[in-house]
Amino acid sequence: MDTELVIRAQHGDEGAFTSLAVAVGDRLHAVAHRILRDTDLAEDATQQALLNVWRDLPQLRDPARFDAWSYRLLVRACYAEARRTRSASNLRLLPANEPMGADGTSLVIDRDQLERGFRRLSIDHRAVVVLHHYLDLPLSEVAETLGVPEGTVRSRLHYAMRGLRAALDADARPTRREGSQ
Amino acid sequence: MSTDRDVERIVRSWMDEGVTALPDRVLDAVLDQLPATPQRRVSWLARTFAVSNTTTRLALAAAVVAALVFGIRFLSTSTIGDNTEPTPTPSVAASPTVSPISRPNASWPLDAGTYSLPDFPLGVTFTVPSGWHTCSDSLVEQGVCLTQTDVLFETRLSFLIVENVVSDPCGLGDEPLDPPVGPSVDDLVTAISNLAGFEAGAPAVVTIDGYDGKQFTLTSPQDPGCDFKTWMTADRTNGIHAGEVNLLVVLDVNGTRLVIAGAYYPEHPGATAERAAMEKIMASVQISE
Secondary structure: OOHHHHHHHHOOOHHHHHHHHHHHHHHHHHHHHHHHOOHHHHHHHHHHHHHHHHHHHHHOOOHHHHHHHHHHHHHHHHHHHHHHOOOHHHOOOOOOOOOEOOOOOEOHHHHHHHHHHHHHOOHHHHHHHHHHHHOOOOHHHHHHHHOOOHHHHHHHHHHHHHHHHHHHHHHHHHHHHHHHO | OOOHHHHHHHHHHHHHOOOOOOOHHHHHHHHHHHHHOOOOOOHHHHOOOOOOOHHHHHHHHHHHHHHHHHHHHHHHHOOHHHOOOOOOOOOOOOOOOOOOOOOOOOOOEEOOEEEEOOOOOOEEEEEEOOOEEEOOOEOOEEEEEEOOOOOOOOOEEEEEOOOEEEOOOOOOOOOEOOOOOOOOHHHHHHHHHOOOOOEEOOOEEEEEOOEEEEEEEEEOOOOOOOOEEEEEOOOOEEEEOOOOEEEEEEEEEOOEEEEEEEEEOOOOOOHHHHHHHHHHHHHOOEEEO
């Protein structure tokens, strides 16, 4: 991120903030969408996060840390959205394009199982999975972004991946039973 | 059986799909709100502004003195009885009333003072120190949060009218308890204490502003493994994060059940002070029907 833009926005330059928001908006929204699994909630969370970035930017001491700091505000906004609206009936699934796996098997079943498994995870666990496996942040940076110890991040990631693995294996079990009969 | 590497590959592939672009209307909405969203200034940043000449310095000094004089005057007269009075001098921070709920997601910084909840089913006033802001979810769930930028989860004090609890805190939907919680303080205390997976402290008798009730703590597990849900207002179901502790007060205000919930995180370095601050606010609560 252009630290000059960050510094100018810190001092109230709305034009600089506009450039910042354009630069990071897509990325923040993509992360929010993957954590919340809902289009409307993700848009609301991203909007609130960007406003919070503007409001709290003067409190960011190290402009070079803008990316990690903005992710923290975004995750916080995701928590707020999840807390505010928790009706499962409002959730909409991401579009399915039915991509094929490298071995020729359809990933559609995996996706459905993952969707269900992911939704069973708490927002705390989802955030760790998304920051690590989508943004490719090292666990130390995930910990810094979330403001929790690295051990907590490892624990949450382990727990989340175990849950997702169980969701995938739950789909595989009926297939094996059918084959053995 | 999937291997760990299989799962990781599938998860990463799945995450790469889906929405990435932020709709222009969302960005436009953000930019439209900038003029009405003041930045939170801090002293270290203010020092980086160059004061270029004597005239500017004198003007700034005069403004600071004026602000101090006004602030002291305001703080000295901001009593509970003043809450609904119009503020004589225009000032962003001087309104002693918690902001309206028309924008429930918005947060507004509060000066130290006594505040009331607008359009809440009961008349509730309370006194907050500096460093708090509004954080309300609906008309029947209003409150204040400690302003913190270095933690993920906010320390939050809420005033709620709770109607029921969930039947399963870890359930996929928001299924209410059936039959629903009864109308008394003890009914709700028992229902919340019985929520599966939580650790509930023993209820103690408490009296706030002459109204009797019960006080207890509810602690969420560190690894709930789901989005833990708890109680329900008319508008939404409350969720609780891993490790969150709620200091709960349930009062009977002549037949209306008022819940005061102070949420904090013991893993915060300042958790003890945060809880003490919330207890102090709770002790300042005054209630009218």
